[in-house]
Amino acid sequence: MADLIVKAAVKEALDDKNVASDFYDALDEEVEALLDDAARRAEANDRKTVQPRDL
Secondary structure, eight states, rough: OOOOHHHHHHHHHTOOOOOHHHHHHHHHHHHHHHHHHHHHHHHHTTTTSOGGGOO
16 A cells, blocks of 8 residues: 555644554555545546545
């Protein structure tokens, strides 16, 4: 699986919170599932372009 998230950006977004090392893998899996669902919706609507409404 490719890394879809940028760890430094996640740390920055979570500001003063500590981030467990396995959090990044779990977040990456969630993002991958979200992208897969969006791609399926676009395809179901006969589009090759994924749009915000597919989220």
